[in-house]
Every structure is written in structure tokens, then in C-alpha cells.
Amino acid sequence: MSKALTRRGWALLAAGIALYGLGELLGHPVLRALAAVAVAVVAVSAALGARRLPLHAERSLERGRVMRGRPVPVRLTVTNSGRWWTPRFDGVDGGPVTVPALRPRRSAAVDYTVVPQRRGELHLGPLRVAQRDPLGLTDRQRDTGGVTSLWVYPRVHPAAPPGSGNRRGVLPGGAGGGWLRGAxxxxxxxxxxxxxxxxxxxxxxxxxxxxxxxxxxxxPPSPDLLVLLDTRPEALSPDAFEEAVDFAASILTAATNAGHRARLRTTDGLDARGAFLEALCAVRQLPGAAAHQPHPGTVVYVTGPAVADLGWLSASGRGVVAAVTPGAFGPADPGVLALAGADAAALTARWNAAAR
Structure with missing residues (x-):
């Protein structure tokens, strides 16, 4: 809860003090009386604003998990548990809301929509009520109700499963003549x-x-997919990192839906073999090592444009480097398939084009 006089309240209080001083200086009782009225009005307004509204807030979500950027309908139910009417008020609960005046023991449902833009656990609430007195001299922000958690997953774009990524005519170092279609x-x-x-x-x-x-x-056996996500802060900006996470989620989801073996690793040490959306939900940018060991299956290294040595990737079974960059992407190792895109949607489109 926060307590504060508004500018109008401070101005009236200052005027009252000035009038009192002027009345004492000039000896005018009328000025002292006006000063007393001004201070009394401020005191009464503060007393009225100090009353705690007897409100109870509960919220319900259409779903507790959502991909980032997707709208989530929220229903906020506010109940007046007191014996007197409560006035109409504005509040904040994951978004601006307006609650109508409520009779005693009555409730009102307020619907709003939240569009999360960041992955992770999003907390909705408590309901913050802007409580003002009738004259606008005081302004208090009060919190009521509990907190509801909403898990925000990475955005998943339609991606081709890596099963169409078996290469024919593999050259030394893992390079090949393109992706095969069919099983x-x-x-x-x-x-x-x-x-x-x-x-x-x-x-x-x-x-x-x-x-x-x-x-x-x-x-052929189901392909073994390893997605290596670069979490180093120097490799990707925060916005580019979100796009990299979305791309990793897209191809891992495609692999899982196709029944393929898949694995997620990050440069800071995370190693997951399932529940990829949950794992990526909590991934953050942390320092780590850039070098890794070759992998016999398909390896997709998701990083930024400043790619260093890719010898370990070209020595893998099938190496792919996917860089989140709006500009040109430097030449990759000849044994590595290089993909570049300004965001996850562009990278996924290039991945799908390579799978044709």
C-alpha cells in the first residue's frame, strides 16, 4: 500500500499553512479561520481515503500455459464483503481494469486480456486499487487478492521434422548433397x-x-537430433536470444511430434532429453563454453552471427549452424549447413526449405 497526498492536496495544505502564518503576522482572524478550514479539509480527505475498501479479488485463466505473444483471456471477480457500497474504481491486474460500484455482498466480473512477451513465470496480481477521496486530495494504491501464475512458453513455428533431414551422399566432414524426403x-x-x-x-x-x-x-533409424543453444550474452542480444529460443523450440517440437529422439543442450550446461518447452521456458543467458564435442547424429547449433571454430560441428554426423542475424552471415565450415534469419520465423522457413 502507498500513501500520498496529490498535488492538489499538498497545494491546499501549503495554502492553509501560509494563510495561518499570514493571519498571525497581520492579526486577521479570518485568515486563521480559512487556514483551519483548509487543513481540516485535507485531514478529512485523508481520513476518508484511509478507509480500506472491503474488496476480495479472485481471477481465473482460460489456460495456465501459453506461448509468448499469444493473448490469454483473464476473468477477475471482485466481491464487496462489507456493509456499505463501494465506489467505482480503476485498478491494475496484469492490465488496466475498471471495477463498477458494488452493493454490499455483491460481486462483479471484469474480463481483460494479457499478451505476454517474455518467457518464464508471469505473475498476475495482486489487484492494485487506486483509491482516491472525493475531492482528489489523496491518492492511495492498495493491493488486494492473491497472485496467479501463468507459464509462458517459447513461440513455436511450424517446422519440418528432422526425419526429412537424412542426407544422401555424405562427404568427408559431414557435408552432403541436401536433405532427403521419405523414410x-x-x-x-x-x-x-x-x-x-x-x-x-x-x-x-x-x-x-x-x-x-x-x-x-x-x-533408416529415427534420426538423433541434438540442439545446442548458445546462451552466452556476447553471442546474442536479449531480443535475438528470444528468437533463438523460439527456433530451438520449433525444431525440437517437430522432432518430438514425429517420434524422433531429441536432446537439448545449452552452452551453460543444461542437458534435457524431454519436456523441452518447460526446459526452454526457464532458459536464461548465462556465460558458458562455446566449444563442444562432435555428435554422431544431427546437430543444430543455434547462435549469433559471430561464429568461431566449427570444426567440432563439421565432425558431427550432420552439422547445422543457425544464426539469428538480420544481416549477412559469414561463411561457415564447408562441412556444415549454414542457415541465417532475422528472427525465428525466418530461420524456421530456411530450415523447412532445406528439408524439401
Whole structure:
């Protein structure tokens, strides 16, 4: 709770003191009387404003978890638990609200919308009431009701699952000729066996050998995705870091929905193998090491434009560096697929284009 006279209140009080001094100096009782009236008015207004409004506030959320930038409807129910009317008042509860005048033992529901822009745990409440006297001489801010938590997740953009990211024709250092579509890989060519599907016949090989040849296909294992998020403050600005977190959340969500193995690591030591949105909800920028060990699967290094040595990434099975930058992105290691975008949406679009 805060207590303060408004400018009008301070001015009236100062005028009363000045009138009293002038009345004593000049010996005019009328001036002293006016001074007494001014001070009395301020005192009465302060006494009226000191009354605590008998209000009780409760809020309900449509959902307790939301992606950042998404609107969340909130219903605030305010109850007058006293024996007298309470006046209409303005307040703040995650956003500006106006509560109508309430009869004793009556309630009013006020709906508003909050649009969280930052990840993490957002606290709504308590309801802060601006309580003023009728003459506007005093202004008190009072808190009522409890606090409701809202968990804000990273924004998730539609992303292609890394299952379409198996590379064909892998070159030394992990470079390849682009992303493959489909789930079947060619193991070899063999002679036709009754029961084989005719759509698997390899006609060129059949023409060369003179015998019916078919493709021997197999399902490759689900790709193992590692997302490494750069949390170093010198690598990304705070706004760019939020976009990097959104991009990491997008591809991790796509991998999880496709049933692939996925893992999240950060340069400051976080290592998560599931519940990625919850883990990314609490990620913050902290100092850490930039160098890491190669990984046999697909590695996506999410960082800023000032990328240093990527030898460890090119030595991985499939290396991708995704830089959040509005400008040009310097050349990456020849064994690494480089993606760049000004925000998470642009990076996700380039990721999806590489998966075609």
C-alpha cells in the first residue's frame, strides 16, 4: 500500500499553512479561520481515503500455459464483503481494469486480456486499487487478492521434422548433397524374388543384366537430433536470444511430434532429453563454453552471427549452424549447413526449405 497526498492536496495544505502564518503576522482572524478550514479539509480527505475498501479479488485463466505473444483471456471477480457500497474504481491486474460500484455482498466480473512477451513465470496480481477521496486530495494504491501464475512458453513455428533431414551422399566432414524426403533408403540392387513389388523394379539395371532387378530398400533409424543453444550474452542480444529460443523450440517440437529422439543442450550446461518447452521456458543467458564435442547424429547449433571454430560441428554426423542475424552471415565450415534469419520465423522457413 502507498500513501500520498496529490498535488492538489499538498497545494491546499501549503495554502492553509501560509494563510495561518499570514493571519498571525497581520492579526486577521479570518485568515486563521480559512487556514483551519483548509487543513481540516485535507485531514478529512485523508481520513476518508484511509478507509480500506472491503474488496476480495479472485481471477481465473482460460489456460495456465501459453506461448509468448499469444493473448490469454483473464476473468477477475471482485466481491464487496462489507456493509456499505463501494465506489467505482480503476485498478491494475496484469492490465488496466475498471471495477463498477458494488452493493454490499455483491460481486462483479471484469474480463481483460494479457499478451505476454517474455518467457518464464508471469505473475498476475495482486489487484492494485487506486483509491482516491472525493475531492482528489489523496491518492492511495492498495493491493488486494492473491497472485496467479501463468507459464509462458517459447513461440513455436511450424517446422519440418528432422526425419526429412537424412542426407544422401555424405562427404568427408559431414557435408552432403541436401536433405532427403521419405523414410526408405536404398541398400542395394538384387534379383527379383516372387512377391516383390513391381514398383521397386530397377529398369536400367534390368536392361544391363538381362535379369529382373529390384531395389532392396530399408527403413533408416529415427534420426538423433541434438540442439545446442548458445546462451552466452556476447553471442546474442536479449531480443535475438528470444528468437533463438523460439527456433530451438520449433525444431525440437517437430522432432518430438514425429517420434524422433531429441536432446537439448545449452552452452551453460543444461542437458534435457524431454519436456523441452518447460526446459526452454526457464532458459536464461548465462556465460558458458562455446566449444563442444562432435555428435554422431544431427546437430543444430543455434547462435549469433559471430561464429568461431566449427570444426567440432563439421565432425558431427550432420552439422547445422543457425544464426539469428538480420544481416549477412559469414561463411561457415564447408562441412556444415549454414542457415541465417532475422528472427525465428525466418530461420524456421530456411530450415523447412532445406528439408524439401
Amino acid at each position: 526408405e533408403e536404398l541398400r542395394a540392387l538384387r534379383e527379383y524374388v516372387p512377391g516383390d513389388e513391381l514398383r521397386h523394379v530397377h529398369w536400367k539395371a534390368t536392361a544391363v543384366t538381362g535379369g529382373l532387378m529390384v531395389r532392396d530398400l530399408f527403413d
